[in-house]
Amino acid sequence: APAPLPARHLFSDPAEIEALRGNLLAWYDKCKRHLPWRTLAATEPDTDRRAYAVWVSEIMLQQTQVATVIDYYNRWMQRWPTLQALAQASLEEVNELWAGLGYYSRGKRLQEAAKKVVSELAGQMPRTAEDLQKLLPGVGRYTAGAIASISYSQATGVVDGNVIRVLCRLRCIGADSSSPAVIDQLWDMANALVDRSRPGDFNQALMELGATVCVPKAPLCGECPVKQHCRARHRKLFGKPTPVPDVEDCGKRVGGCPLCPPATEPWDSSLGVTNFPRKAAKKQPREARTATCVLERRGCHGAPEYLIVQRPSSGLLAGLWEFPSLPLAQGLQEEKQREALADHLQAWMGQPVEARGLQLIGEVVHIFSHIHQTYVVYSLPLDGDVTLDPASSPSRWVTEEEFHTSAVSTAMKKVL
Ligand code: SF4
Numbered sequence: 001a002p003a004p005l006p007a008r009h010l011f012s013d014p015a016e017i018e019a020l021r022g023n024l025l026a027w028y029d030k031c032k033r034h035l036p037w038r039t040l041a042a043t044e045p046d047t048d049r050r051a052y053a054v055w056v057s058e059i060m061l062q063q064t065q066v067a068t069v070i071d072y073y074n075r076w077m078q079r080w081p082t083l084q085a086l087a088q089a090s091l092e093e094v095n096e097l098w099a100g101l102g103y104y105s106r107g108k109r110l111q112e113a114a115k116k117v118v119s120e121l122a123g124q125m126p127r128t129a130e131d132l133q134k135l136l137p138g139v140g141r142y143t144a145g146a147i148a149s150i151s152y153s154q155a156t157g158v159v160d161g162n163v164i165r166v167l168c169r170l171r172c173i174g175a176d177s178s179s180p181a182v183i184d185q186l187w188d189m190a191n192a193l194v195d196r197s198r199p200g201d202f203n204q205a206l207m208e209l210g211a212t213v214c215v216p217k218a219p220l221c222g223e224c225p226v227k228q229h230c231r232a233r234h235r236k237l238f239g240k241p242t243p244v245p246d247v248e249d250c251g252k253r254v255g256g257c258p259l260c261p262p263a264t265e266p267w268d269s270s271l272g273v274t275n276f277p278r279k280a281a282k283k284q285p286r287e288a289r290t291a292t293c294v295l296e297r298r299g300c301h302g303a304p305e306y307l308i309v310q311r312p313s314s315g316l317l318a319g320l321w322e323f324p325s326l327p328l329a330q331g332l333q334e335e336k337q338r339e340a341l342a343d344h345l346q347a348w349m350g351q352p353v354e355a356r357g358l359q360l361i362g363e364v365v366h367i368f369s370h371i372h373q374t375y376v377v378y379s380l381p382l383d384g385d386v387t388l389d390p391a392s393s394p395s396r397w398v399t400e401e402e403f404h405t406s407a408v409s410t411a412m413k414k415v416l
Helices: 014-031 036-043 047-061 066-079 083-087 091-098 105-120 129-135 141-152 161-170 180-193 199-212 231-238 334-349 400-405 410-415
Strands: 286-298 304-310 325-328 359-367 371-381 395-398
Touching (some): 047 066, 047 083, 047 141, 161 199, 180 199, 286 334, 359 410, 371 410
Antiparallel strands (some): 304 395, 359 371
16 A cells, blocks of 8 residues: 655644635635636525526636636527527627637537437536536536535535645645645545635635735735645745654655655755645646638628638637638748639639738737647738638638628637
């Protein structure tokens, strides 16, 4: 059996856990930000509607800042106030509302999951974290824990980026916080700490602490409601680890401590509490280049109209609309790019397109989570109308105003 983990990195004193819960909840009651999904969760008597509201907010908040999400959340809840209403929506409508929020598969999966609850689960949300994760597409362990604790008062913890940071600092965990072994430890810790009578508030309080006080770069330790439990702060103030009675010294463990910083990157006193958490170096995003052509014609009132086409229904930016585009091989010369794009447009429009008629406008860079994408932007003004090949992707002409309300990505807005 593996050796028990050093108590230095754990919460093992019940009195300390009780005190930490009390301090954190008292602070949350006084200092929490008033956010629309919190107001709804606190006032909505129907637990399934509460769960729906929490679910929508949690999916939107993945990888996106609170300030950006608020407007999208309010518009979403106005349009589809219930799970049943969302189940009736089309993917096109969902993509239109989601446009600009990024990571578009989130909206699609949310709508698929709503359909599933209505058609396969008789409109009843699953009520435990285990069932939510098992039965709903797009609901992972974190989202399931958040919905179950906030809406159904299940005493289950949550671990997101904010919680990882707070827990790693509270217990001086300096091993790679993205490794499965450390993540498992943090889940065990979150489950042990969660307040049994107010699990939803406790989880939100821990995340709120990470978002507003125990922030990545300059944490406000002086204002922190759990500072007396924080071993990183102790180490910063006193220059040595917190003495923990009757515990094995991490440094003397055979094979080293699995939760301490690696021996090659020991505690750095200039960093203070921000020594924690530690992450393995991020993989560099992949470089990609795409030629894109803004085809323009004069509409009936003389205003310009642009041609947009729909992307395939799976993969990156699934189902969204874009200017006709073609991925380019790395290092392709400008002349060859232009020819490749002209051929692409020609096959697609069923009429000759002169490569030299394409006007190079410039480049637009957009960073997706894992792709550093450069769009090489061309323009092609058209005199007459074109008949598009009906066998190719769906396409339509839009005015500038229509373009902005269509389901187009932020990258395409930059291109225009
Ligand atoms: Fe974070 Fe500082 Fe509070 Fe520790 S004392 S939990 S480092 S804000």
